[in-house]
Amino acid sequence: MSGDYFGLPIDMSGKTWVDRHGSKRTKPMEVLVLGMPRTGTASMRMALTRLGYDHVYHMASVFHNPPDADIWHEAAAAWVGKRKPLTREEWDQVLGHAMAVTDFPAAVFWKELIEMYPEAKVVLTNRDRDAWWKSFNATIGASIKKMRSSWLATIDPTFVGRIRPMAYNMFGQYFGTMDVDEARYKEVFVQHYDNIRKATPPERLLDYNVSQGWEPLCEFLGKPVPEEDFPRVNESDYFHKTMGTIMGLRMQIAVKRVLSMAAPIVVAGVAVYFARTRGYF
Template sequence: MIDWTGKIWVDRRGMKRVVPMEVLVLGLGRTGSMSMVAALQKLGYDDVYHMSAAIANPPDIDMWQEAIDAKYFGKGKPYGRQEWDQLLGHCMAVTDFPTAAFPEELIAAYPDAKVILTTRDPEKWYQSVYSTLRLALESRSLAFAGLLDRPFLGKLIPMMRKLWIGFFGIPDVRPQIKDRFIEHNRAVKAMTPPDKYLEYRVGEGWDRLCEFLGKPVPEEEFPRVNETASFEQLLQKMLKGSLVRSAKNVAKIFGPLAAVGVAVYFAKTQSLL
């Protein structure tokens, strides 16, 4: 299938690993994951899986849904090395959700990979989550788009919500998720061999990261991606793409005038983001 930008979506089922998995960044989202993507790519890790990768290639969402159902809801077969290689076989590193929700599975599948736990102050982490992810979980415009754009947002939104409920045990953003954040960090440290583990904050810069990975320190400054702005831009792109597909779907069924109505609705609801 081809998306609104002309990019071809890839079905990864049945694929094999084509590059070694070398780095597992298992800190939760909102701990500098987008900065880590840029940093790891600069250090030569190609490619780095991030939530944005699933958004860019919606067929991945079906596989993530299977993995989430198996681990958190007892439905289906848990993912093992074969399944992870299919989904992540083109990547040398991972970061952010959904991968961070599977630390035991990924460490078991890739025992030679080095593990980085990106972290930050729990209260600042919570405030960042509240100001960004809450929008994706609760946005009316995203929910409406999902009804009209089933190949993309119609799958992405349920996957994100189910992952959230499975991992945090609640359907929305509340202060108690800080306890889960702390618990997750402790668990990742406990399950990782000390010689393969680095606890890291992106504000530290290159030195400790490069020493841990055995890479030379780049001359340029460590990339600092504004994650709040980037996340909002990503939501806007998601809605823009969904608008194009939804308008086409509506036009096929109800005619051009209905498609114009969908466009007007989305134009008005952009302020919700």
Template sequence: MYKFIERRRDKQRAVPMQVLALGFSRTGTTSMRIALKKLGYNETNHGFDVWANPLEMEMWTEAINAKFYGKGKLYGRAEWDQLLGDYMAVTDMPHILFAKELIEAYPEAKVILTTRNVDSWWKSYHDTIGSALNSLIRDITVRFDTTNARKAREFWHLASLAMFGTTNVTEEVAKKRYLEYYDEVRSFVPADRLLEYRVGEGWESLCQFLEKGVPTEPFPKTNDTKTFQNHMKRLTVSVWGRLVRQLAMPAFLVCCACFAFYYAGGIRIFI
């Protein structure tokens, strides 16, 4: 099942884990990733990194299966170092599935909870991640894709099931889990180690908490709903474009063969 994990079994932590930004997806986690990099946390692991890295996806899958489905060994500090040893900070999904485990594994790391109004969060989630996961056209698309897209889609379905406990993520289910999650994380972290950062606050509270100077440029704002939707459209077009190119030559050769067969048969009949 796993092709890549063995490459990381003996890996040690290369840099200290300093920040655990454990806000729910669609609470400015992409902007937080950029902000942390600007503040010197140059290696910040985000869901986008997991999406693009089959090895990381396999290890997260192993961790999810162990925690939520009783398959395999639960991850401890050694396994987290193997997976996240090159990173100084983390944010986004699937990291939030292991908030308690990461907080316990890295007691020296500061914890940031990016937050937003639950109704605003649900609308953003529903129009982006929720829509993408429930899209029939994207399910069909990845079935024809020979790249990482199919495995990535399977992985995010698994992660979503682990987070919400159901594939039928209604507004009621999602909002309930959202509020429960924040209460859980608050109970895991001493107050002096935790910053609750509301999306749109700017640099000041974040820099004060992390004891960093305030940058002169505005706080980053990226991956809004429109950007996410456009990205998914481009991904779908890219997959279908690649499929068409892959099928064009075989289709051409089949047509040539059919024409040659028909033409040769026609000659024989005429003779």
């Protein structure tokens, strides 16, 4: 079984998954897109890919390779003192194959990434706060509420069981609550942008809205403007359709796994029952 999430193939079998612990950097980190999700981050992944940046790390990358969630989970644990902050070498484990990042989980670690990769330029994708909230609440917010149910994570430990705790802790710690509260989330949204602007030298930062298209982005990155239109992704519609497909496939796999594990027990139970009824013991 396979799927697709914002252009990245999702291997449901797990045969191509890689544990990146111990991996080294193989490409230079050049661009950190640190705007909140639902600010055109999927469009940015496509745009940066078109401009020659390979790989552009996005939440889709975690779905593409679920073992990555283990390292992001470790990074979030450092926020609450459960381990030391990741070193550059440890960040390179999960991001060493990427020339750029966009979307969560990278965006919530903006402070760490700005410090660890001082050579990288910072693009801050933005949009109207109310429009952002409407989109966020209808997509990621809805998923956060569903995270409270852990039964699928329990029967699917290799995929959902990895991604759920990573996302749960990351959102809970960054926003200060897993309750998707409009006032609180909007407050953190504003703080996110203010903090990044304060932490980044002006010459290293581009405040950007994807509606501006190629020109300001290419000028900032020193890239020629492509002839084709800037990519536009309807993230909300795509999110619901794709997440439904992926979770449906994972549920099928998990149920089959549970049934395969339960079958020998059922067979043994039936055998014991008939043995007892026939007086064998």
